Amino acid sequence: MTVSILGMTYKIFYRNNEEMDGELGKCVPSKLWIQINKDIPAPQQEETLMHEALHCISDELLLSLDEDKIQRLAVGLYSAGCRVKVEK
DSSP states (O other): OEEEEETEEEEEEOOOOOTTTTOEEEEEGGGTTTEEETOOHHHHHHHHHHHHHHHHHHHHTTOOOOHHHHHHHHHHHHTTTOOOOOOO
């Protein structure tokens, strides 16, 4: 699965909780990877994907958004019905 963010294709990996060290998600912009914990509920996976996509956007556009702002934006956008379009 992939997602296009600012014209770059990020590969999405779904990993189990152990592989994720208990984290919900991780963004690795240098490798164009996003990792999502597959052991959390599907809605939480979607919101986590939004969160990680925002990290990628912040990094690429040099916005320097901190974790709190990223989380608040992710919750707000997700609750408004925004979703990250995943390509299979």
